[in-house]
Amino acid sequence: MFLPLGIKDVIDIFLVAVFMYNVYRVMKMSGAFNLFLGVLSFMALWLIITQLLALPLIGSILDKLVGVGTIALVILFQDEIRRILVTIGSQRRWKSFSRIFTIRNEQRKDKPDVSAIILACLNMSRTKTGALIIIEEKMRLDSYMQTGEKINADIKTRLIENIFFKNSPLHDGAMIIANGRIDSAGCVLPISYSLDIPKELGLRHRAALGISQETDAKAIIVSEETGKISTACLGELQLDLTPESLKNFLYELRVES
Numbered sequence: 001m002f003l004p005l006g007i008k009d010v011i012d013i014f015l016v017a018v019f020m021y022n023v024y025r026v027m028k029m030s031g032a033f034n035l036f037l038g039v040l041s042f043m044a045l046w047l048i049i050t051q052l053l054a055l056p057l058i059g060s061i062l063d064k065l066v067g068v069g070t071i072a073l074v075i076l077f078q079d080e081i082r083r084i085l086v087t088i089g090s091q092r093r094w095k096s097f098s099r100i101f102t103i104r105n106e107q108r109k110d111k112p113d114v115s116a117i118i119l120a121c122l123n124m125s126r127t128k129t130g131a132l133i134i135i136e137e138k139m140r141l142d143s144y145m146q147t148g149e150k151i152n153a154d155i156k157t158r159l160i161e162n163i164f165f166k167n168s169p170l171h172d173g174a175m176i177i178a179n180g181r182i183d184s185a186g187c188v189l190p191i192s193y194s195l196d197i198p199k200e201l202g203l204r205h206r207a208a209l210g211i212s213q214e215t216d217a218k219a220i221i222v223s224e225e226t227g228k229i230s231t232a233c234l235g236e237l238q239l240d241l242t243p244e245s246l247k248n249f250l251y252e253l254r255v256e257s
């Protein structure tokens with residue numbers, strides 16, 4: 001016989017499902033997914049022993065481990081917890097949620113000038129000019145923009161090249177493009193310490209991967225050593241892109257909602 005299911009129960013199940021899905025996504029993008037599965041297996045074993053089998057001795061030992069383990073989990077998953085909180089606290093996610101209850105009278109977010117970015121990257125690739133370009137998506141990058149110099153300019157090929165020119169004071173940092181404009185340059189980004197990154201790649205690639213793990217931003221890297229163009233998105237690096245692949249990567253920005 002089925003248990004009665006009220007509206008509160010449905011809401012409860014829905015919220016748990018949404019939370020677990022977001023936790024799964026964050027863990028999948030990080031290198032801690034196997035560790036996360038191990039923790040879930042331990043919790044399942046603990047529930048079976050304490051609730052179903054009711055074994056008092058081993059149950060009391062596991063209870064102590066679970067009590068201490070809460071602090072250990074915060075330490076082990078501190079980066080992943082931070083990403084979940086950043087995702088939940090994203091202003092644009094709340095704005096998207098509010099649109100369900102309001103009339104859609106806002107203008108659509110401006111998209112960047114893709115052709116100017118592509119041409120600048122190809123020119124810098126030929127001259128082996130190192131560059132790191134970040135394109136803001138739904139999650140705001142205000143905290144990272146504040147670490148650099150405010151530009152607030154239209155996207156122009158020559159301007160991008162001048163910013164990353166080797167004698168420019170801003171060439172070592174990241175350029176952030178938001179709302180269809182160059183917002184800031186010389187910005188400092190979080191570094192990824194993933195062991196999956198090839199050792200020959202430098203800090204630009206690690207910074208690009210780091211920002212793509214922390215946010216939903218898209219990153220373009222031009223290697224100063226080889227001139228090769230790479231991209232980072234959702235915690236994944238794509239190395240040595242062709243001009244056509246870069247074009248496809250950037251034009252996805254125009255079709256996403």
